[in-house]
Amino acid sequence: MKTSKFTKYGLLIALALIMSYIEAQIPVFFAIPGIKLGLTNVVVLFALYAMDFKSAFIINIFRIILVGFMFGNGVSILFSLAGGFLSLLVMVLLKKFTDLKIITVSVAGGIAHNIGQIIVAMLMLQTNSIAWYLLVLWFTGIAAGVLVGIIGGEVVKRVRWEDQN
Amino acid sequence: MKTDKNTIDKTEKKSGGKPVSYKKDLIFIGIFLAVGLILAAVVFLGKKAGNSVTVSVSGKEVISFSLDEDLEYMIEGKDGGKNLLIIKDGKAWIEEANCRDGLCINMGKIDSVGQSGICLPNEVVVSIGSDEVTDEGPDVVVY
Ligand SMILES: [Zn+2]
Numbered sequence: 011m012k013t014s015k016f017t018k019y020g021l022l023i024a025l026a027l028i029m030s031y032i033e034a035q036i037p038v039f040f041a042i043p044g045i046k047l048g049l050t051n052v053v054v055l056f057a058l059y060a061m062d063f064k065s066a067f068i069i070n071i072f073r074i075i076l077v078g079f080m081f082g083n084g085v086s087i088l089f090s091l092a093g094g095f096l097s098l099l100v101m102v103l104l105k106k107f108t109d110l111k112i113i114t115v116s117v118a119g120g121i122a123h124n125i126g127q128i129i130v131a132m133l134m135l136q137t138n139s140i141a142w143y144l145l146v147l148w149f150t151g152i153a154a155g156v157l158v159g160i161i162g163g164e165v166v167k168r169v170r171w172e173d174q175n
Numbered sequence: 176m177k178t179d180k181n182t183i184d185k186t187e188k189k190s191g192g193k194p195v196s197y198k199k200d201l202i203f204i205g206i207f208l209a210v211g212l213i214l215a216a217v218v219f220l221g222k223k224a225g226n227s228v229t230v231s232v233s234g235k236e237v238i239s240f241s242l243d244e245d246l247e248y249m250i251e252g253k254d255g256g257k258n259l260l261i262i263k264d265g266k267a268w269i270e271e272a273n274c275r276d277g278l279c280i281n282m283g284k285i286d287s288v289g290q291s292g293i294c295l296p297n298e299v300v301v302s303i304g305s306d307e308v309t310d311e312g313p314d315v316v317v318y
Pocket residue numbers: 272274275276277278279280293294295296297
């Protein structure tokens with residue numbers, strides 16, 4: 011039983027690594043270097059719905075650290091941590107306390123992901139001239155959230171990972 | 176198509192019991208979009224031409240220039256980082272940089288208050304303001 015759970019973790023983290031690699035190949039012209047769109051959230055969203063909060067949390071930590079060491083640096087790890095966990099927090103709360111659909115939860119997560127990153131950028135650079143980035147990242151957050159929500163929703167629907175208890 | 180829809184209906188009815196309503200979701204998405212539009216309105220309506228360019232390194236303001244004066248200035252960033260700032264025809268941009276990613280070069284030209292160009296590796300922020308210019312001395316201008 012335990013092994014099966016670890017296998018799932020391994021599989022999802024590996025998937026997250028591949029997606030991070032793909033995402034790293036998409037140059038974002040407006041981006042503050044290191045800021046990501048958060049497409050990797052598909053894996054976290056899936057873990058949250060098909061498994062549980064704890065699994066999503068663990069996968070989130072591992073993917074951020076591994077991706078950070080493989081493709082990133084200290085700064086991008088900070089961005090990912092802030093984005094990843096703010097996003098997960100928002101999604102967990104919405105899933106728990108509302109009956110919103112997975113796509114809406116994902117959109118809220120996408121926005122939160124980008125807000126988290128922008129807060130780090132603000133603190134790091136001690137600047138508040140980020141209104142333009144906030145605007146762009148707000149809408150790209152929605153767009154990424156819709157995409158992630160659709161993909162994640164379909165996968166959750168098709169893959170039945172009943173948790174062994 | 177038909178089978179697809181049926182399966183979706185079945186799964187959702189199974190888990191929900193009540194008929195599926197997207198009302199709340201639409202309201203939420205609507206709110207997200209509305210906030211985005213307000214943000215856009217604030218940014219675009221509040222957009223006004225700046226008259227100064229401020230350079231900060233590691234959070235500290237280093238120097239500022241008038242946007243009206245054409246010049247080139249080599250910014251000394253963190254750890255020997257260098258970014259070449261160009262001000263020309265009322266616009267500012269980073270022309271060259273020795274950072275790894277070079278993203279600051281691709282950020283484009285800026286000329287409105289609140290806009291900024293950022294080089295994270297070198298911890299350089301170039302932002303447009305409407306502040307007073309602190310230094311226009313020719314000794315810092317590199318042509
Ligand atoms: Zn740069």
